[in-house]
Amino acid sequence: MELTSAAMDSAKILHEMQEILPGLFLSGVIPADSEEMLKEKGITHIVQMTDVRLPRYPGKYLYKVLCVPDWEKTNLIKHFPETNRFIADALGKGGKVLVHCVAGASRSPTIVCAYLMKEQKLKVEEALEFVRIKRPLVGPNQGFMSQLQMYYDIGYDVNTSHTQYRRFLIESMAVERQTFGYINDMVLAQDPMTATAAAAAATSIVPNASSSSSASPSPAESTTTTTNTPALNPARPPVARPAMGRPASAGPRPLKCKKCRRALVSRDAVITHFPGQGQASFQYRKRDGTLHVSEAVQSNISPIQPAVSTTCQSYFIEPIEWIQGLHELEGKISCPKCDSKLGTFSWVGEQCSCGSWVTPAFMLHKGKVDG
Ligand SMILES: [Zn+2]
Numbered sequence: 188m189e190l191t192s193a194a195m196d197s198a199k200i201l202h203e204m205q206e207i208l209p210g211l212f213l214s215g216v217i218p219a220d221s222e223e224m225l226k227e228k229g230i231t232h233i234v235q236m237t238d239v240r241l242p243r244y245p246g247k248y249l250y251k252v253l254c255v256p257d258w259e260k261t262n263l264i265k266h267f268p269e270t271n272r273f274i275a276d277a278l279g280k281g282g283k284v285l286v287h288c289v290a291g292a293s294r295s296p297t298i299v300c301a302y303l304m305k306e307q308k309l310k311v312e313e314a315l316e317f318v319r320i321k322r323p324l325v326g327p328n329q330g331f332m333s334q335l336q337m338y339y340d341i342g343y344d345v346n347t348s349h350t351q352y353r354r355f356l357i358e359s360m361a362v363e364r365q366t367f368g369y370i371n372d373m374v375l376a377q378d379p380m381t382a383t384a385a386a387a388a389a390t391s392i393v394p395n396a397s398s399s400s401s402a403s404p405s406p407a408e409s410t411t412t413t414t415n416t417p418a419l420n421p422a423r424p425p426v427a428r429p430a431m432g433r434p435a436s437a438g439p440r441p442l443k444c445k446k447c448r449r450a451l452v453s454r455d456a457v458i459t460h461f462p463g464q465g466q467a468s469f470q471y472r473k474r475d476g477t478l479h480v481s482e483a484v485q486s487n488i489s490p491i492q493p494a495v496s497t498t499c500q501s502y503f504i505e506p507i508e509w510i511q512g513l514h515e516l517e518g519k520i521s522c523p524k525c526d527s528k529l530g531t532f533s534w535v536g537e538q539c540s541c542g543s544w545v546t547p548a549f550m551l552h553k554g555k556v557d558g
């Protein structure tokens with residue numbers, strides 16, 4: 188069988204590792220299994236990203252093993268700080284690092300791109316182009332591309348103080364709950380009562396603390412929110428999914444319980460959504476939708492007007508510390524002080540009165556809270 192030169196090139200690339208930066212290599216699983224190739228390149232450290240697999244040469248190389256599927260909803264960004272550190276440490280000691288997954292196309296290039304982006308302050312496309320010069324077959328899945336973009340947007344600083352990252356984690360948690368029936372590591376918004384206490388304490392310790400923060404760079408000129416985070420429920424078309432908007436940054440006034448006035452949620456933990464399609468959205472959920480349609484046709488009723496209110500009768504919030512029973516699929520939300528019923532939550536999502544779906548949903552009735 189004769190192979191075209193392009194096919195031969197791509198086969199060659201698949202079977203070899205490429206040096207992306209001095210000392211930093213990228214490959215699929217074949218070179219990682221070949222001690223000959225590892226020795227030839229002088230590899231000392233290996234970042235292994237496979238579904239479930241033990242290191243091939245434990246004791247001979249220093250491994251960092253991430254058991255992660257090449258799945259759009261896999262949370263890779265949470266690993267960026269540790270993989271970046273691992274790579275930087277290895278290179279700093281004069282070592283050579285191989286980052287590999289199975290094909291060397293999606294998972295491992297994402298990790299290499301994250302390293303390049305942080306080290307050289309690059310945008311996603313710049314890092315990707317740089318990697319593709321050496322390994323053209325590289326193409327992270329859509330979810331990983333979104334995570335790389337988010338990494339850039341949050342200034343290469345993976346931290347729950349960034350609203351965008353927190354919202355991403357909440358979506359990841361919903362996927363985890365729906366897929367596995369439990370949530371391993373629940374990230375919750377801070378109770379405004381404890382936040383206030385903590386802030387007061389911090390101020391009293393360091394009265395003149397400068398608020399200008401850290402070494403973390405801020406490459407994003409604007410904080411335009413991207414809404415191309417992974418779709419939540421595979422069974423639901425992405426268009427039906429509401430965008431997790433930016434928080435209403437209308438000052439620090441938290442939502443309060445109408446009955447006892449306890450502060451419930453700070454404004455940056457209130458999630459906005461696009462008001463839905465009214466009747467169309469409601470029909471989406473109707474179990475006997477066909478019956479309604481035929482009734483409408485037979486009785487010659489003019490096309491249904493969106494008689495339902497298009498205003499939102501609920502606040503959607505991030506899951507927050509004081510909500511009880513969050514490991515359940517759904518439940519009630521009660522005031523942590525007076526116990527009056529405020530709303531409901533569901534990890535699979537709920538529909539707002541405006542017709543829009545919010546997934547997951549932590550919903551407070553507007554009649555029960557002061558906004
Ligand atoms: Zn609404």
Ligand SMILES: [Zn+2]
Nearest residue numbers: 444447522525
């Ligand atoms: Zn209350």
